[in-house]
Amino acid sequence: MRVLGLHGSPRKYGSSFKGLMLALKAAEKYGASTEWISLYDLDIKPCLGCVSEDIKACKYPCIIKDDMIKVYEAVRKADAVIFATPVYWYSPSGVMKNVIDRLTVFENMIHIEGRSWLDGKVAGFIATGNDSGAMFAIAQLMTIMNSMGMIIPPWSMAYTNEMSEPLENRAFVTDALNVGRTVVMMIRALRGEKVDKWYDPELYNWYEKELKEWLVTLVKEEESKAEKPWKSSTS
Amino acid sequence: MRVLGLHGSPRKYGSSFKGLMLALKAAEKYGASTEWISLYDLDIKPCLGCVSEDIKACKYPCIIKDDMIKVYEAVRKADAVIFATPVYWYSPSGVMKNVIDRLTVFENMIHIEGRSWLDGKVAGFIATGNDSGAMFAIAQLMTIMNSMGMIIPPWSMAYTNEMSEPLENRAFVTDALNVGRTVVMMIRALRGEKVDKWYDPELYNWYEKELKEWLVTLVKEEESKAEKPWKSSTS
Amino acid sequence: MRVLGLHGSPRKYGSSFKGLMLALKAAEKYGASTEWISLYDLDIKPCLGCVSEDIKACKYPCIIKDDMIKVYEAVRKADAVIFATPVYWYSPSGVMKNVIDRLTVFENMIHIEGRSWLDGKVAGFIATGNDSGAMFAIAQLMTIMNSMGMIIPPWSMAYTNEMSEPLENRAFVTDALNVGRTVVMMIRALRGEKVDKWYDPELYNWYEKELKEWLVTLVKEEESKAEKPWKSSTS
Amino acid sequence: MRVLGLHGSPRKYGSSFKGLMLALKAAEKYGASTEWISLYDLDIKPCLGCVSEDIKACKYPCIIKDDMIKVYEAVRKADAVIFATPVYWYSPSGVMKNVIDRLTVFENMIHIEGRSWLDGKVAGFIATGNDSGAMFAIAQLMTIMNSMGMIIPPWSMAYTNEMSEPLENRAFVTDALNVGRTVVMMIRALRGEKVDKWYDPELYNWYEKELKEWLVTLVKEEESKAEKPWKSSTS
Known part of the structure; x- marks a missing residue:
């Protein structure tokens, strides 16, 4: 059982990172092997919408050659994917959105081979923000991934919408652990x-x-290693 | 295997009715027994939001005594529930919304008994309209039912967002049949x-x-039997 | 300048009530006269979707004869309407949804008289909940009311998505006051x-x-007067 | 009166392009000068979320130095901005999302100077797709831009959600023209x-x-000039 985490935040020590780590650790506890990808470390270009031109033009491999290949290969192998994103304006981050748009080549295999390459894989969601909008972002992710053929197991979401420390937020921690648990239970x-x-x-x-x-x-370690480009602007 | 359809339209021969019948017939084909409830035929009062007062005040049986009891009993027995609604202003109908709000007593059993009464049941969705908004409505239904503990199987949605006859719309018909199929496949x-x-x-x-x-x-039969209160207004 | 508040909660002393009172008091401060209606005190039946049968069948007066007439008359006179609702499952309450569906007779006058009766009126929104979903609910209200012809002035929303006391929540209080202010500024x-x-x-x-x-x-006064049907269930 | 169009599609002759041209031509008819930017022609990097680190770290000028400067300058001068996007999975394109995330530096000036740089500007929306999701995408755009301080005038949206030619779709054409008209009427x-x-x-x-x-x-001219990278994939 393989569980993949896709992390869509520039801050590899922030709230969505914490949520993803919780989910992956719980997934391991229930028997899965896990890996995760930091999407901000990759060069992933935006979707070109080929499918609007010709329904059969969008298929694997994507005509854009970039780091998305790493995501494609990891998703292909995974039994479950956990999408972890900060809430930027009530939605997933633009980087996460680009990755989702580019996953269309997997979904669109239904028009090439009669079956989406995401068909029957399991999805979980983590969306964290300091303000409202987490559920709006999750609604986007959930309908999209279900439309691509993924299974949404019960309670497959964890989120924050306030400023407090996520690791002290009992509801968030428990929900994030259960995102990892529920995707593995579904695979089982x-x-x-x-x-x-x-x-x-x-x-x-x-x-x-x-x-x-x-x-x-x-x-703490991740934060100490992180480049913080915004520092310059506040000094 | 029991599949329940909840129909949230005043027109028991309209697009959402057609979609629901398609889904239920496909569910039967794959081995389920089915029943459906016309929510507009019932007197279902709006939720009183007791849970905002006291997290433990909201539990089964609901303090409101009305026809919702029929929905509660049917949902309790069902392995899967298909929510079929017209799209009224980009959302489920108000009647469907009231039913969903009242289902909180099932979900909130997690605070009473440690488990939602919807936990592990399977959900499907049909949303039909003459204009945009179907996916917005489905996003609401899907996040809600997943948060109540339901499983969303792959491709669990069918919708229309244009004026044409649904029964001549190949994509809609195929999707609606597959809503019935996918919920049964998940139960299996x-x-x-x-x-x-x-x-x-x-x-x-x-x-x-x-x-x-x-x-x-x-x-045709259903339409010929139906009362059409709007007739008077157009004569 | 007339500002109307529509209150869609059964708890006439809860968070959405507080938000609405703040908005209306600010509206008065900037020169408007105000009134508000408690929608839970009215008997408002669900929309029958006549417009799906015949685009011209939906027009004022609505064929359903009930307390909605009070809302119709108040909205007709108002320059601005503030929609205040609790967040029930990431959406407006079912009662508020029924009122919105019934407002279709005003919007649909565009097909009868060439103009929506809501055209150019101003809208504000208050959505309060203990959990996520406020922005999802506001997104529904805002797109709907804009599609009916209303103006959305800047910063026309206030919301909560946590358990704390709204009247101690500086951001919420300031936002709610500004909802009242911004609708009046727009009328001006x-x-x-x-x-x-x-x-x-x-x-x-x-x-x-x-x-x-x-x-x-x-x-406090409102709360002391309120019937609390949920009490019986917790005793 | 200056009206700016932001075009978030890789296809500069497709449905969203058509809608944007209609809106801008109508804006000119009512007295505005117009310009538009093809976002896919620019190199716009994703937001780094500085605001999550320090509320005052996010301010103009953005610490990321790239082509977004062209968008910043154009938005700064504009009285109204029309956001035209294809609907990619029920949401704006990833490129449009990145632009919106990067506009946070304008909105966040409220924490630096006491006022959002978008405060009181007017917004219009065009979202085009072959399938459902247009209203869901518009709901995202509308709530975001209103939260940044923009005015949403009545009927400020046009959309498609089917395969037919937009320029033959009377409702879409009329709505798109009115998007241009309504933003100018609001400026006036x-x-x-x-x-x-x-x-x-x-x-x-x-x-x-x-x-x-x-x-x-x-x-036709635009289409004949366009590079079509997807061609290679279908030959």
Whole structure:
């Protein structure tokens, strides 16, 4: 069972990063192997909308040759994908939006091979912001990924819409852990395993005992390594 | 396997009715028993928002005593629910919205019993309109039902956003049939059966050969029986 | 200048009520006369979608005879309407949705008289909830009312998406006051007055000095008068 | 009166281009000077979200140095901005989203100078697609631009959600013309002029007589000049 995280924030230590790490760690706990990609580290050009010209012109491989190939290969192998994005103006970040637009070549294989390459994969969502708009952003991601053929398991979302520290926000932490859990439970269900319940509030205790310290340390390390281009503007 | 249709239109022969019938017939084809409820025939009062007062005040049975009991009982028994609504101003009809708000007593059982009564049930969506807004309406329904604990199987939506006859709209017909198919495939998957693919474009041929005539006749009968209060206003 | 508030919550002392009172008091400060209607006190039946049958069948007066006549008369006279709703599942309450659907008879006068009866009126929005979804709800209200012909002045929204007391939430209070201010500024602009700026953060000081005590007292009074049907369920 | 069009499609002869040209020509008819920018011709990098680090770090000039400067300068001078985008997965294109995210430096001047640089400017929207999602995309654009301080005049949107030729779609053509008209009427209103009505269905006749032939020719010329990278993929 492979779970892929796509991270759409320039801040690889911020709220969406924290949420994604929580989800991936929970996914591992339930038996998945995980990896994640920082989309801001890649050069991913915007979609050219070939499908508007000719329904069959949009297919894998995409005519644009850039770092999106890394995303394509990782998504192709994954059983589940967790989309983690900051909420920029009530929506996913522009970088995440470009990645989604470029995934059309997978979805559009339905017109080439009779089947979307995302058909039956499982989706989870993390959207974090300091203000309103998280649910609006998730609504976009969820309808899109379902329209591309993905399964949305129960409780497949975690979000913030206020300024407080996410790692101290019990609801967010529990929800983010359950995003990782629910996508793995769905993969298991598709493999014939029975699922008793889809949300486990007890995961929070595991976080407090075994995960929190590690995660706080990781975040600090990542933050210390990060370039912070905005510093110049405030000095 | 039980599939329930909730129909939120005053016109029991209109586009959303047609879409729902298509979905239910396909669900039957794949082994489910089905029933549907016309929400406009029921007296369903608006939610009183008790949960805003006290998180534990909202629980089954709802303090409002009205026809919603019929919806509660049907949803409780169902493995999957298909929400079929006209698009009124880019959203579900007010009647459908009231039903959704009242379903909070099921979802909120998570705070009473540790588990939503909708947890692990499967959802499908049909939204029909003469103009834009179908996807906006589906985005509302999908995020809500997922937040209540429901599974959204792949391709779980069918919609129209133009004036043409839905039963002549190949994409809509095929999608609506697949809404019925995908919810049943998901129920089967949860019972251990392997699903090869989640969307079958060939269902359209079945419709043309075996379903269309029956459905056209049914719609005519329903329309001839219907009260049409707007007639008086146009005479 | 007349500003009308439509209040779509069963709790006439809750967050959306507070927001609406703030907006209306600010509207008065800038020269408007105000009134508000508690939609939960009225019997407003759901829209019958006549327009789907015949584009000309939907016109004023609506064929449904109920308390909506009070809303119609008040909206007709108003220069601006402020829609104040709790966020129920990322959307306006079902009661508010029914009112909006029923306003179609005003909008649809464009097909009867060549002009929507809402054309050029000004709209403001207040959406309050304990969780995410406020912006999703506002997006629905804003696109709908603009499509019906209303003007959306700058910063015409105030919202909450967390549990804290709204009257202690500086951003919400300031935004809600500015909803009242911006709709009046727009009415004035339409009458030839020049508007220097559309948002005044200083209104918060006025609130603290002259409004807060009065409003806290009003809310207490309203709450003490209110029936609380949910009490029975928690005792 | 200056009206700026921002065009967010790779196809400078497609549906959103047509809609934008209609709007700009109508704006000129009512007295505005116009210009437009093809966003796909610019190198515009994604937002770095500085504001999440420090509310005062995000201000004009943006720390990212790229072609966005052309958009900043044009928006600064404009009285109204028309956002024209294809609908990519129920949302604006990723390129348009990046531009919007980058406009945060204008909006955030409210925290630097007490006033958004978009405060009181007027917005119009064109969103075109072959399928559902136009209203969902417009809802995003409208809430965002209103939150940045822009005025949304009545009927400020035009859209398609089907495959037919937009220039033969009477509703779309009339709506697109009225987007140009309504933004100019709002600028005029803000300058003290009285507006009698905000939507003029008669503009369609003007289009048929004086605009259509010119526009059809322009589109053909633009299309013949365009690079079509997707061609290689279909040969």
